[in-house]
Amino acid sequence: MHKIRSSAVVLLALTIILSACAQLFMKVSMIQLQQLLDGTGDKQSLLFVILDNGIVVAWLFAGLLCYAMSMLSWIFALIKYELSFAYPFLGVTYILVYLGAVYWEQIAEPLTLLRTAGIVLILIGVVFVNYKKADHEEKTL
Amino acid sequence: MEYLLIALVVTLTSIGQVLQKLGADRGLKDASSFRQSVVALFQWEIILAVFCLASAVAVWLVVLYMMDVSKAFPFISLGFVVVLLSARFYLQESIPWNRWLGVVFIVAGISLLAQT
Numbered sequence: 001m002h003k004i005r006s007s008a009v010v011l012l013a014l015t016i017i018l019s020a021c022a023q024l025f026m027k028v029s030m031i032q033l034q035q036l037l038d039g040t041g042d043k044q045s046l047l048f049v050i051l052d053n054g055i056v057v058a059w060l061f062a063g064l065l066c067y068a069m070s071m072l073s074w075i076f077a078l079i080k081y082e083l084s085f086a087y088p089f090l091g092v093t094y095i096l097v098y099l100g101a102v103y104w105e106q107i108a109e110p111l112t113l114l115r116t117a118g119i120v121l122i123l124i125g126v127v128f129v130n131y132k133k134a135d136h137e138e139k140t141l
Numbered sequence: 142m143e144y145l146l147i148a149l150v151v152t153l154t155s156i157g158q159v160l161q162k163l164g165a166d167r168g169l170k171d172a173s174s175f176r177q178s179v180v181a182l183f184q185w186e187i188i189l190a191v192f193c194l195a196s197a198v199a200v201w202l203v204v205l206y207m208m209d210v211s212k213a214f215p216f217i218s219l220g221f222v223v224v225l226l227s228a229r230f231y232l233q234e235s236i237p238w239n240r241w242l243g244v245v246f247i248v249a250g251i252s253l254l255a256q257t
Contacts, residue, residue: 026202027210034206060202067198071161075187078165094215101211109209110257118253122215125246129221131239 008080011073012089018070020096025063028106032056084132091126094119143207147216150197150204155220157193160186212254218247 033056050056077086098119101109168181181187204213222244228234 023205023210023214026198027205030202030206064198071191071194075161075165078162079170083162094218097214098211101209107210109211112257114253115211115257118250118257119211119215121246121250121253122218123250125243125248125250126218126221128239128243128246129225130243 008077011077012081012086014073015070015077016090016092016096018066018073019090019093020100022063022066022070023093023097024100024104024107025059025066027101028104029056029059029063031106032059082132084130087130088127091123094123143204143213146200146204147213147219150201151217151220151223153193153197153200154217155223157190157197158220160190160193164190212257215254216251219251222247 032053033050036050036053036056098111098115101107102111164181164184164186167186168184172178172181225236225240225244229236
């Protein structure tokens with residue numbers, strides 16, 4: 001248990017990376033599903049088509065796995081840090097998801113000034129909401 | 142429609158996170174071995190949290206099907222606004238000014254995002 005406590009920073013970083021991957025993988029899976037649906041007019045065989053096309057299921061599984069692991073590492077990170085201290089760092093996830101969605105060719109979402117400004121404002125907001133005077137350092141255990 | 146679904150995801154996620162924190166505080170803090178930590182994961186708070194978060198993910202997939210992920214994901218920060226408002230008006234807590242300022246920034250950011 002002592003080992004887990006001393007690696008809280010690693011757990012926090014892991015949480016951020018895993019949550020971003022989870023979002024991107026789930027989005028890729030939904031994009032694949034969309035392309036699949038566009039290609040099939042017959043709704044009755046939909047489930048069969050999805051199961052037959054492992055790629056949707058594979059990305060979905062990868063996304064859900066990352067999500068579950070991020071949740072687990074977040075729980076363990078919270079043992080070491082106060083929620084108000086740890087939460088602003090999760091804001092980095094917004095940046096990673098944005099960059100990933102823009103530069104991952106399969107997702108290729110637009111990078112616009114309005115969207116960037118919106119995300120920056122939200123990041124500032126998340127920091128302010130969680131800011132706590134004085135005792136925002138590590139918990140004294 | 143997609144905004145309604147996002148609201149549902151935010152609600153389920155907020156409940157799930159509070160339960161996660163309660164569970165971590167109650168069981169995991171005092172666990173002194175790996176085995177005890179694993180046992181502590183099966184408290185009702187954690188199990189209920191997993192259920193809330195799992196249903197949130199299912200709804201979230203529908204949102205991702207309909208919207209850009211770079212637009213939809215930051216909407217999750219609305220959870221802060223929900224928690225703060227319920228703390229103020231339901232629990233009658235006094236909220237420091239910096240939190241209100243944060244909420245203003247979040248709402249401003251989300252209204253910008255909604256335009257894209």
